[in-house]
Amino acid sequence: MxxxxxxxxxxxxxxxxxxxxxxxxxxxxxxxxxxxxxxxxxxxxxxxxxxxxxxxxxxxxxxxxxxxxxxxxxxxxxxxxxxxxxxxxxxxxxxxxxxxxxxxxxxxxxxxxxxxxAKGGGMAVVLGITIQDIKNVLRIGGYDQIDIANYNTPTQTVIAGPSDDVTRAIRDFEKMDIKIIALNVSAAFHxxxxxxxxxxxxxxxxxxxxxxxxxxxxxxxxxxxxxxxxxxxxxxxxxxxxxxxxxxxxxxxxxxxxxxxxxxxxxxxxxxxxxxxxxxxGNAIKPTINGQQNYSLKKRRIFLLPFAGGNRYSYQFLLPHLKHFEVRSLELPGRGKRSNEPLVYSFFDAMGDIYRQISKEIEPNYDVIYGHSLGAILAYWVTYRLEKNQKNPASLVVSGVPRPTIIQTDSLKAVHKLPRKEFVEKLVRMGGMPKGFIESEEFFDYIEPILRADFKLLHSISDCKVGSIQTPIIAVMGTKESKANQIEEWRNFTEGHLECHHLEGDHFFINNHPQRIAELISKSL
Missing domain, CATH: 3.40.366.10 (Malonyl-Coenzyme A Acyl Carrier Protein, domain 2)
Structure with a gap:
């Protein structure tokens, strides 16, 4: 980038x-x-x-x-x-x-x-020592009238203040063999x-x-x-x-x-x-000017929320492109490492489960949430709840859906109740699952009850209302998805910044664009 x-x-x-x-x-x-x-x-x-x-x-x-x-x-x-x-x-x-x-x-x-x-001020650049050392010198010398104006590098800092104070500070720094250069300015900028x-x-x-x-x-x-x-x-x-x-x-x-x-x-x-x-x-970590810890070099966590039928391994294809993040791949009960737990059939039970996992670890205004399809809808609702508790993420990236709700149509009603043959046909037509998974009878025996549970919980959200969030959103859809042209509907659900993108492919376009998805996740910050 x-x-x-x-x-x-x-x-x-x-x-x-x-x-x-x-x-x-x-x-x-x-x-x-x-x-x-x-x-x-x-x-x-x-x-x-x-x-x-x-x-x-x-x-x-x-x-x-x-x-x-x-x-x-x-x-x-x-x-x-x-x-x-x-x-x-x-x-x-x-x-x-x-x-x-x-x-x-x-x-x-x-x-x-x-x-x-502006008149009456001066500035000087201090070289070769850290910001903390500079602040210590200013504190010991009683230079309360001098501010830090530029944090240029970890060892290049500009100070500013009244001309007399800056001149006196320059002499004190020079006495300690610290390199400091007066700048040719008429005021204490910044x-x-x-x-x-x-x-x-x-x-x-x-x-x-x-x-x-x-x-x-x-x-x-x-x-x-x-x-x-x-x-x-x-x-x-x-x-x-x-x-x-x-x-x-x-x-x-x-x-x-x-x-x-x-x-x-x-x-x-x-x-x-x-x-x-x-x-x-590793020498760039430092406190910021207001005393808060600077997380600039601490890896951000990214929470990956599963799509229908997915588990913590569903985003393996993304991991090589997320090396700048500390990845948290989440899963719902009844699958993956949680296969011994009962499946959930209510959207709010699912959302509550994901919320509890994220809220324990999230660094507010720093970490990121990403979800595809069902994961995108869960991600939005979890973010809404996190904001209510002042734990909002730095950004939200969603893909595969044009909104955080399901508009119920006859074609979607009670999909989870369909006989197996019709259920499989429906999955194929919807493009909601890679065809290879469906064709593997052994795998489908395992995944079918999970998929039915996920469709039932999606059905349960169709009539629910959700408010707007403030967290910035990047929304992505495949060009061949049936509702790709409706992606702008996300604007109805956010008061924050929204950016929309289309990538070539059907519902599982993400498998073919892992690097671009990772770039958009980084860009969301």
Whole structure:
């Protein structure tokens, strides 16, 4: 999986965009018109020495990043995720389709102007020691007025605060032979001292309308995927909040990302290499700034819920592709390792059984639930109950059904009561079980009572009502499934983010697409 990264302020240089402006004359002209000066001249010649001034740096970098990404897409496919460091996050949102090029220029122009008005602060980058060591030095020295502004890598951290405090801290760090470099800035960006700027920019953002993201963007502010309804709050709050770059990269590694491509520079690439090295050595686990444990490197659990007739071994084909997860394959009574227990015939008994298994282990807002067919319906109802008890998963992935209920039709009534011959014919027509299983008489003698029990419990849910959930959902169906075109019905059952996909095949398309299913599970996070 691939992530595209956009650099932020500090990566600008005289001559940037040299090979881009003439290739994109319309975009260059539009940017110059909005900004009120010749952008090409600023970037290539910088005659008035303004390129390093915040109000000029930010729009210039945004435009160059945007043009460089256009050039990148000529020969590359779009990524699975987008991220940007501080200002670069605006390019990530542009690439995701949240706003257009013109709107992006207006946003970063205003952002740069507001941030440039902040005065009296300083910043410095500390190299070679951990964040905990930095905090200890600041605590012992009584530097209560200094904040952590950028968590760039496990051994590269930016501090910010009033100029006098930062200058004094630099002297103390140097006395301890700790490498620290003052940054050429006029304010304490990404700290509490930018609160007023954050509020002003948030008010400015409210006059714009934003579109839904086409590609997930991970936010600097919380190292979590953006949610559209929180976009203004997070973008505005980014200005006075630290950049959680290490957590962001760790979370993407955790999702299975193995390619990080930087647009227009190498600053972020070096940071990523340092973080990856720390991950491999196990040194990247740390507390976050609010004192909560950071689970970025702890494997997420994924709970796999069985389809009709299935047991804990039903998803064996997926396991080689879920190495980034701690897998929990669940099963209902009467099958697999629980074959000595009586079968359940009520959906709510089945749901209660699965709920008890998951609720004992789930890490709220961190672990994942996946289910196919019956497992998808169970997964939804279990998630609904988990949310009621503040144990909601980080995401829910469902496949093989267009909704978490069964719409009862004459063709589905009392399937569990059919004579064996008609029962087999019904299974074949429904595509609800691999044909090879049905043709094996010995296996079918074993599986038939389990299937009948599962159809009976499905029948029991047909008239039940369920409320909406907040957990993000990725729904997948096979292109040849009879109700494949109804997949969007999942929107009626969630108030959270929903993403729908179709993969080639019938009801058991999952057997032919294990890698893609695993990718979608990772993407759901």
């Amino acid at each position: 691939k992530t595209i990264m956009f650099p932020g302020q500090g990566s600008q240089f005289k001559g940037m965009g040299k090979h881009l402006f003439d290739r994109y004359p319309e975009e260059t002209a539009l940017a110059s018109e909005i900004l009120g000066y010749d952008l090409k001249q600023l970037c290539l010649a910088d005659p008035d020495k303004k390129l390093n001034l915040t109000q000029y740096t930010q729009p210039a970098l945004f435009v160059v990043n945007a043009l460089a990404y256009k050039e990148f897409l000529k020969n590359e496919t779009p990524p699975d995720y987008l991220i940007g460091h501080s200002l670069g996050e605006y390019n990530a949102l542009l690439a995701s389709g949240v706003f257009d090029f013109e709107t992006g220029i207006r946003l970063v122009k205003k952002r740069g102007e507001i941030m440039a008005e 700290s509490r001292y930018m609160k007023n700027a954050s509020q002003l920019f948030t008010s400015f953002l409210k006059q714009f309308r934003f579109s839904y993201m086409q590609i997930p963007v991970i936010a600097n502010k919380n190292s979590q995927p953006y949610k559209n309804e929180q976009l203004i709050e997070i973008l505005g709050g980014q200005i006075d909040s630290p950049v959680l770059w290490t957590d962001t990269i760790c979370s993407l590694i955790d999702k299975g990302v193995n390619q990080f491509k930087e647009i227009g520079g190498t600053f972020l690439t070096k940071m990523v290499e340092d973080i990856q090295a720390s991950v491999k050595s």
